Amino acid sequence: MEQVQQMKKSVQSCIDAHKDELHSLSQDIWAHPELAGKEKYAMERFLRFFHLDPAWRVQSPYKMPTAFRASWGPVGGNEGDPVLNVAFLCEYDALPDIGHACGHNLIAEVGAAAGWGLKAALEGQPELPLRVKVTILGTPSEEEFGGKIELLNAGAFEDIDLVFMAHPGAEDGVSMRGRARTYMLVKYHGKASHAAALPWMGVSALDAAVQAYSNLTMLRNQLKPGCNFEGIIKHGGVKSNITPSYSELQYCLRAPMMKEVAELKAKVEACFKAAAIATGCQVEITYPEHTYLNIVPNATLEKLYEVNAQVLGIEFPENIADYAVATDFGNVSYVIPGIHPIFSILTTAYNHTEAFAKAAGSEEAQMYTLRVAKALAMTAVDVLCSPHLLRQVKDDFAQAKVKQEN
Ligand SMILES: [Zn+2]
Ligand SMILES: [Zn+2]
Structure with missing residues (x-):
């Protein structure tokens, strides 16, 4: 002693x-x-x-x-x-x-x-x-x-x-x-067109980003205590008269335990994929950093x-x-x-x-x-x-x- x-x-x-x-x-x-x-x-x-x-x-x-x-x-x-x-x-x-x-x-x-x-x-x-x-x-x-x-x-x-x-x-x-935390990088690929003259020829990647953002805002109402996510639209197009062919979002998911991050990932990915289907875009989801x-x-x-x-x-x-x-x-x-x-x-x-x-x-x-x-x-x-x-x-x-x- x-x-x-x-x-x-x-x-x-x-x-x-x-x-x-x-x-x-x-x-x-x-x-x-x-x-x-x-x-x-x-x-x-x-x-x-x-x-x-x-x-x-x-x-x-x-x-x-x-x-x-x-x-x-x-x-x-x-x-x-x-x-x-x-x-x-x-x-x-x-x-x-x-x-x-x-x-x-x-x-x-x-x-x-x-x-x-x-x-x-x-x-x-x-x-x-x-x-x-x-x-x-x-x-x-x-x-x-x-x-x-x-x-x-x-x-x-x-x-x-x-x-x-x-x-x-x-x-x-x-x-x-x-908390356990992982970053997601989500890219939507659409198709550019003259947004006024031929809008039906375009596929808006910005619409996909906005749709995903709003899907996720609704998902937020159903999260377990201690789980959360925050996100931004990093890229939403280049000029208002061009249908945006590309958009990019960054999201960060957090949960008290790693296994809950895995559950959250599945739900969040579904929101991003649903927006791709609704808008006709291709979606690419990656996790660029260490969890x-x-x-x-x-x-x-x-x-x-x-x-x-x-x-x-x-x-x-x-x-x-x-x-x-x-x-x-x-x-x-x-x-x-x-x-x-x-x-x-x-x-x-x-x-x-x-x-x-x-x-x-x-x-x-x-x-x-x-x-x-x-x-x-x-x-x-x-x-x-x-x-x-x-x-x-x-x-x-x-x-x-x-x-x-x-
Ligand atoms: Zn710090
Ligand atoms: Zn610190």
């Missing part, structure tokens, strides 16, 4: 001791917003950060042009024991025009801080029951095509046993309730995080708002046990707004960011010091996964 408390103290004092370097890391990333897949500056900035402590073995790039991995250890247990690799995930991509409006610069800081804090706690702990390694993994492109999914496919998570990350938001919660899965919860990790966070003064509201957001962490959570808490940075603004971007770059966000990093690393300490808790985390993971799939 004393060992756990001592290690948690080390987490806190290490993070406090490095608060200026950590702030400067997130501040620099905030001041140089880069879109998904183009996070060159952030990569270079992380490299400089890891140069502060040569004990980290850094691979940059790692499996993707703008991903990196920093590892330390193993320590504890006995030589030859299986190694438990604990990873903290960083994100650092920004949004077009409004910069770090999702606060990924702070996710970068949380990951770096928690990893450093846990390393400090593990240093000089030969009595630890388990053999442990710490990894800080830089995962790019969350806002666009799902960097974590690419990294999963590339084997970047193969030797990782537990994952932790946290996302800034409008309030504090032990876990983001990420983000919902987050598989882990009750044990959530409970441990809650206690550690409360010790540090984080208060959780009774009922947390159920925002229909999605993250590529969901895909990771289907493969490895982990948690993805959200944390308030003292703004009433919600993510993806200019006001939130401002808050994510403010001095005031620092205390909240470092506090959540401490709580994550302290949660890792609890698990690493107790083979019993580790078993419980793994059992929760197995049970929660079965629930998602059935």
Whole structure:
């Protein structure tokens, strides 16, 4: 017990001791917003950060042009024991025009801080029951095509046993309730004609798009709780006196669980196909991006995080708002046990707004960011010091996964 408390103290004092370097890391990333897949500056900035402590073995790039991995250890247990690799995930991509409006610069800081804090706690702990390694993994492109999914496919998570990350938001919660999400791209092909002189010779792809839009608006009345979709007409013709021969729509479908996305897909596709039949157009339906899965919860990790966070003064509201957001962490959570808490940075603004971007770059966000990093690393300490808790985390993971799939 004393060992756990001592290690948690080390987490806190290490993070406090490095608060200026950590702030400067997130501040620099905030001041140089880069879109998904183009996070060159952030990569270079992380490299400089890891140069502060040569004990980290850094691979940059790692499996993707703008991903990196920093590892330390193993320590504890006995030589030859299986190694438990604990990873903290960083994100650092920004949004077009409004910069770090999702606060990924702070996710970068949380990951770096928690990893450093846990390393400090593990240093000089030969009595630890388990053999442990710490990894800080830089995962790019969350806002666009799902960097974590690419990294999963590339084997970047193969030797990782537990994952932790946290996302800034409008309030504090032990876990983001990420939805499963998929993007659809729908193209209608019709036939151009002189819209005034020979309208009967044309086949309007815009009519198909409008018909589909209205079919879907009616379908919206019959959705299960937690399921939704939103869509736009991206292309609807080129000139009013030409029958539009081509139209294009983008839709995004979301549901609490992946199996419900599959049900929703079938209904939505029927709406698009019906519009094609009604108008005489050809329809092409594709899913151009990776599907983000919902987050598989882990009750044990959530409970441990809650206690550690409360010790540090984080208060959780009774009922947390159920925002229909999605993250590529969901895909990771289907493969490895982990948690993805959200944390308030003292703004009433919600993510993806200019006001939130401002808050994510403010001095005031620092205390909240470092506090959540401490709580994550302290949660890792609890698990690493107790083979019993580790078993419980793994059992929760197995049970929660079965629930998602059935
Ligand atoms: Zn976002
Ligand atoms: Zn985000």
